[in-house]
Amino acid sequence: MDTKHITVLGSGNIGLSLAKGLVKANIFEPENITLTRRNVAALQPYAELGYNTTANNPEAVAKADIIVLAVLPQQLNKLLDEIKPSLDPKKHLLISVISGVNCQDVCNHLGFDIEVVRAMPNTAIAIGQSMTCLASSNASAENLTLVKSMFDTVGVSIQINEELMTSATALCACGIAFFLRSIRAASQGGTEIGFHAHDALKMAAQTAKGAADLLLQLSSHPEQEIDKVTSPKGCTIAGLNEMEHNGFSSAMIKGIKMSAEKAGVLYKND
Ligand SMILES: NC(=O)C1=CN([C@@H]2O[C@H](COP(=O)(O)OP(=O)(O)OC[C@H]3O[C@@H](n4cnc5c(N)ncnc54)[C@H](O)[C@@H]3O)[C@@H](O)[C@H]2O)C=CC1
Numbered sequence: 001m002d003t004k005h006i007t008v009l010g011s012g013n014i015g016l017s018l019a020k021g022l023v024k025a026n027i028f029e030p031e032n033i034t035l036t037r038r039n040v041a042a043l044q045p046y047a048e049l050g051y052n053t054t055a056n057n058p059e060a061v062a063k064a065d066i067i068v069l070a071v072l073p074q075q076l077n078k079l080l081d082e083i084k085p086s087l088d089p090k091k092h093l094l095i096s097v098i099s100g101v102n103c104q105d106v107c108n109h110l111g112f113d114i115e116v117v118r119a120m121p122n123t124a125i126a127i128g129q130s131m132t133c134l135a136s137s138n139a140s141a142e143n144l145t146l147v148k149s150m151f152d153t154v155g156v157s158i159q160i161n162e163e164l165m166t167s168a169t170a171l172c173a174c175g176i177a178f179f180l181r182s183i184r185a186a187s188q189g190g191t192e193i194g195f196h197a198h199d200a201l202k203m204a205a206q207t208a209k210g211a212a213d214l215l216l217q218l219s220s221h222p223e224q225e226i227d228k229v230t231s232p233k234g235c236t237i238a239g240l241n242e243m244e245h246n247g248f249s250s251a252m253i254k255g256i257k258m259s260a261e262k263a264g265v266l267y268k269n270d
Pocket residue numbers: 009010011012013014015036037038039057070071072073075078079097098099120121122123173174
């Protein structure tokens with residue numbers, strides 16, 4: 001259990017998922033986590049669980065060692081202006097999960113240098129299953145190791161070059177939605193061929209989990225595993241080819257490219 005205090009500024013979808021994941025992994029107690037949100041009433045269920053909740057960002061910053069920036073890109077500058085007087089570069093480490101914002105962008109807006117580690121987790125962090133990409137252009141090796149060890153408790157993390165963070169956003173953070181939509185589509189197909197919706201969804205989700213685990217546990221390639229399923233003249237290849245004729249792989253590739261392009265301009269276009 002860590003005795004440092006962590007403050008999440010902007011406790012929405014990802015901020016709350018992160019906080020829940022850290023508590024579930026047993027590395028922070030709710031008492032050592034402060035959650036901020038403009039509408040603090042929305043955090044009441046978390047206050048009841050022992051988290052500190054407040055709408056006062058400067059106060060929350062003052063008592064933190066680690067500060068997570070988890071607002072939308074278009075909300076960042078206002079937040080930085082608000083917390084700037086309370087930030088101490090000698091004491092505070094910033095972790096930014098905000099898409100499209102470089103470490104240098106944060107320092108430039110503040111007008112001074114402070115260590116920033118960018119983290120791109122996904123919402124599966126709430127259940128300890130995130131794929132998190134980490135990068136920094138100014139954090140010490142020690143702080144990068146500290147942040148990596150934190151995110152390793154709530155899934156798998158890798159360190160990448162900062163230029164690749166928008167690509168990581170599309171593939172891993174947005175990716176959760178892409179795979180969920182695939183599972184949903186499979187379940188809709190399942191219902192059309194005879195299963196009740198709730199059974200079809202469970203069957204599709206477990207099948208997707210099995211497919212992912214085949215790759216992760218056996219370190220094999222998707223096509224190697226697909227070849228084992230596709231019997232000659234069989235029904236798998238018939239279904240798979242029908243999907244490909246309708247642009248299945250192409251749609252996923254184009255969607256990921258579109259997401260990456262958008263992730264790169266979220267802050268700059270604001
Ligand atoms: N949702 C996801 O799966 C992921 C999101 N991200 C990034 O995380 C950031 C947050 O995304 P979400 O959690 O989805 O958005 P969200 O809209 O659910 O959460 C943002 C929260 O910040 C609060 N907020 C805004 N300004 C504030 C301020 N000045 N003080 C305190 N609270 C304030 C909002 O009320 C809201 O609750 C974005 O920059 C996004 O790019 C990164 C990885 C995954």
